Amino acid sequence: MADIVCISPIDGQELVRRTTASGAEIAATLTAMRAAQKDWAHVSLADRAAILRRFIEIMRLQNEDVTIEIAQQMGRPVRYGGEFRSFEERANYLIDLAPSALAPSLPIDPRDGLTRYIARVPVGIVFVVAPWNYPYLTAINTIIPALMAGNGVLLKHAAQTLLVGERFQAALDQAGLPTGLFRNLVLSHDDTARILSSGSVDHVNFTGSVEGGRAIERAAAGTFTTATLELGGKDPAYVRADAKLDFAIENIVDGAYFNSGQCCCGIERIYVHDTLYDQFVDGFAAMTSSYVLGNPLEQTTTLGPMANTRFADLVRGQTAEALAKGGKALIDPAGFANDKTGTPYLMPQAVIDVDHTMSIMRDENFGPLVGIMKVSDDASAIALMNDSDYGLTASIWTQDLDAAEQIGLQIETGLVFANRADYVDPGLAWSGVKNTGRGASVGKLGYDGLTRPRAIHLRKV
Template structure:
């Protein structure tokens, strides 16, 4: 049994304000395997006060940016040797297969740290611009202030780093609130932050539930909220921030489409959708779970995709051979099963999967990888984010209809197009309304490129120079020559 009885507040491990605990349950065994202290609103107050002090009176916002870059590079160097430990922790918490935890949950955060340090090193923190009236204008990039960074359980470390690191490089202080389902990886990251020797008060890590998140979002001393989560929760965050004219960025849900053109290779499409649609067991906002197939070759593509889904190895996430593990919570498992039952009632044709435990599994929050074909775009399984290993195959007549169907949701986060004709693929990519898109691949989350969505998938961007700019204000200074 793992135990953590203290909280990371302002860069120090301190006693919590209450004796409540968070029990961490294994999605594979359904057994409690860790207990950590549960923060309360008093702990949030302490964390925000420390962040306020660090920003208003501390050295960090006033350092030369090169010094902040050096600190982030040091942080990356301390994180690197702990990747295997972190991968195993994330697998235990979330049920993600260990191979995915190693390649994504543990490896990508390191790439993001290094990429942001490179970007910040060359970023124009101050610019000169010729003014309209002939006078020089100086543009000064200034940190926003105290940041509330709220991340979900599905990509816990990556999403934390995508918020924390650019905020620190910008000169902000941060209160990070991970999900109560994934406190252990957050505290491992806190240990690395402590070892990096950041200034007092600069960072706090307080895993908690939605009530704690609401309190943090509404705290009057928070200057900006960066939130990743469901669209429904994002609406509430945006409303709270709007009431107080507080800066906010939102990375929300998705129901992305993989557009398969008639000249694509069925085997290549099946291999690509295995990643694009079923990454992290479908528990990814950018997962392309709607697969749009041309009627002229519908059967070929559907058969190839069905064979792929049927061949997936489901089981113990600690086994390197496992491709699909359990879902993160019993609540999430039940929600996905409800969607599968709804698809059957709506008249979609179940080809693979369905309800019930997968073969060889006798416990855990597992869902059989599922594929529906002959799905209409207006069915709820084609409109609502399922967040599980469920694919829907939707037929289309021509390219115009494919683009219309791809855009026929409230979301606009990601997508892909599959064709050997790259120029034709780029033409489709440019027309679909989404913040990210891949040609012959799942959208590749490159740390140098902005990530974010349109419509109900959110506002603002993470990664790339745009990711740093989310934590900056711009002051213009007009300079007149002396008399």
């Protein structure tokens, strides 16, 4: 057992301290959950939905307090109002989707005297290892469909957002979820590895770094525990010659810097057609320079600190490397007096005159930093967008949606946007390629990953 501590990025002071669960508590939790899940699997979808809708309402009523807690734990400004508007929309959508997603699949060739179909049955226990950057939304992507599908859920939340797991536990208990079916435990990395290597869970959903995903796979090796992994990203935006320029600038700036760039699908590299390049760069710089870096508890702040000083230091290092190789910083630091080396307070920055020999265009930074390159045509943009070890989302900014679709089919990515970015559509699938991970969450495919097919073949005699 050890203490897990959340240090607030606002002032560097300890905010929360919790002791990890003991081995005996972990074992008892998993035993009780296995028993509770067997009963839950026989509860109707309507009854499961009723409990989870009560849970959503209980969470919604906490939004004001939670918005402040998020700012204190990971630095997102309170002016943005927390996560519960999207949380509520997404959770209700996933509940509504359950009857069709879990409905039996019929063969395409009916046969006389036979009843044949494929049922979707729960995997058993789903282990959610959740990140800090969108602590409610990322967790709900799996928790709601896992419970709707008849599973038990074990939640390990990130050290930076310890209070989030406690909010989930209290709200689900208050909503009337059966005792033991959901548990939030404070766990170390070693505890997580031991749970996976023991084979005591049936599926793990992990959102985090590439190295973290590899550690999850190593721990689960040989257990046949299935996994959904959402790992790193280096998401590109391509501004075509026919883009609606003001609209593209406004939305790409937001897609790059919202949440201090700490978004799984945040824009980290931008390719602009040479006919729009100068106008784009000027507009991008002007809009970015309007951000206000400061204390996230103040309503005037539009950019809070990064969650941890070491994250900010990584971004500072990537910027320095790009400048040393001939890149040019676009944003004047004079407008960001709160940017201080050795702290998580970091200004938004864009670098031009960059290329793919630089880390800024190849390696994830997960911060308020982008590189901007000029391209001559679609083929050049596609080649550069695909020149990456990652592939979560890509956005194309154009008024020609047919062209966007054709370009999108050539990009090595999990999701393609046209004229938007940084959005999770619960009706589709959230999935990545290359080092971004494997599997899918949300949508029907998310339900498929949390269930197993059971073929039913009944012959009348």
